[in-house]
Amino acid sequence: MRNPQKGIFQEGSNKFYYLEYKINFSLPLPTILNALRKIVSTNLKEVNLVTAFGKQAWNILQPNWQPDELIDFKALKGVKNYKIPSTQLDLFFWIHSQDHNSNFDIVLEIQDKMSDIAVLELDLAGFTYHDSRDLTGFIDGSANPKEDDRQLAGVIPENQIGAGGSYVLTQKWVHNLKAFNHLSTQQQEKVVGRTKEDSIELEGDEMPLDSHVSRTDVKVDGKAMKIYRRSAPYGSVTEHGLYFLSFACEIARFKIQLERMFGITEDGLYDKIIEYSKPLTSSYWFAPSIEDLEDLLK
Numbered sequence: 001m002r003n004p005q006k007g008i009f010q011e012g013s014n015k016f017y018y019l020e021y022k023i024n025f026s027l028p029l030p031t032i033l034n035a036l037r038k039i040v041s042t043n044l045k046e047v048n049l050v051t052a053f054g055k056q057a058w059n060i061l062q063p064n065w066q067p068d069e070l071i072d073f074k075a076l077k078g079v080k081n082y083k084i085p086s087t088q089l090d091l092f093f094w095i096h097s098q099d100h101n102s103n104f105d106i107v108l109e110i111q112d113k114m115s116d117i118a119v120l121e122l123d124l125a126g127f128t129y130h131d132s133r134d135l136t137g138f139i140d141g142s143a144n145p146k147e148d149d150r151q152l153a154g155v156i157p158e159n160q161i162g163a164g165g166s167y168v169l170t171q172k173w174v175h176n177l178k179a180f181n182h183l184s185t186q187q188q189e190k191v192v193g194r195t196k197e198d199s200i201e202l203e204g205d206e207m208p209l210d211s212h213v214s215r216t217d218v219k220v221d222g223k224a225m226k227i228y229r230r231s232a233p234y235g236s237v238t239e240h241g242l243y244f245l246s247f248a249c250e251i252a253r254f255k256i257q258l259e260r261m262f263g264i265t266e267d268g269l270y271d272k273i274i275e276y277s278k279p280l281t282s283s284y285w286f287a288p289s290i291e292d293l294e295d296l297l298k
């Protein structure tokens with residue numbers, strides 16, 4: 001039995017840090033693996049660290065096997081000129097705890113080891129905003145799977161290659177809060193598909209077919225395409241939004257939700273949320289199980 005990296009399911013953190021790297025693969029592999037080994041064996045104390053690899057990086061570092069569905073993120077062209085860029089990179093670290101100082105100590109240690117073997121392309125801090133709200137003011141995570149359902153949604157099952165690991169999607173979304181806040185609360189609720197104050201799902205005729213919930217709450221052949229979301233707000237006064245971070249047992253679940261959000265479906269509908277926020281980065285990753293990570297770095 002292979003076990004997911006602990007930090008994936010550790011809830012209760014309110015300070016987050018995200019690092020995305022491009023590895024210099026012209027270096028000897030032992031040099032790269034040695035740097036990663038040092039990072040993974042860092043004394044983390046109360047900080048959680050999740051490590052995930054892009055397809056090409058995993059191919060090179062672990063040529064013996066790769067998870068069936070792992071792909072590079074391909075840019076998507078949606079309706080009305082809405083786009084998702086691909087900024088696929090090699091290595092993703094998610095650092096989180098209840099203390100920004102402790103996170104930052106670990107981030108500096110990681111960067112110290114990584115600077116010899118890779119270029120840091122994304123360097124971003126996130127935080128819990130009020131009671132787990134997105135910067136739009138809506139609670140984010142209400143329909144997330146709970147308890148054992150989290151692993152069913154977020155972890156590759158036992159009989160598959162990469163079992164105990166997860167497929168991961170990360171996207172840095174930048175919000176246009178001025179435009180969103182221009183809407184009445186009722187209009188905003190129609191965009192999201194839930195009430196703003198209490199996050200109650202709209203029902204019947206109240207729920208638009210192009211709300212965010214309608215476009216992402218998907219069933220295929222009667223099976224709910226659940227994912228386990230761990231996103232958080234980030235930013236400054238001038239640029240802010242949501243760092244979308246999610247784990248799944250199948251990469252197809254992300255693809256179908258993104259296609260429905262961006263109107264790449266026969267019904268021609270798209271998610272109203274993309275009128276108020278846009279993705280600046282997008283990568284798919286593989287977060288191996290604890291055992292497969294140890295095996296890679298032994």
Ligand code: HEM
Pocket residue numbers: 134136138139140141142143144169171173192194199212213216217218227242244254257258273277278
């Ligand atoms: C600007 C970016 C985004 C924002 C602000 C946002 C915000 C929200 C909010 C407020 C909810 C309702 C509460 C909840 O159940 O968590 C929600 C639900 C959800 N979102 Fe997002 N989201 C964003 C992007 C995405 C993306 C890119 C995906 C998928 C690739 C996604 C997948 C989902 C799913 C699966 C649900 C639950 C639907 C359900 O079963 O009711 N979201 N999101």
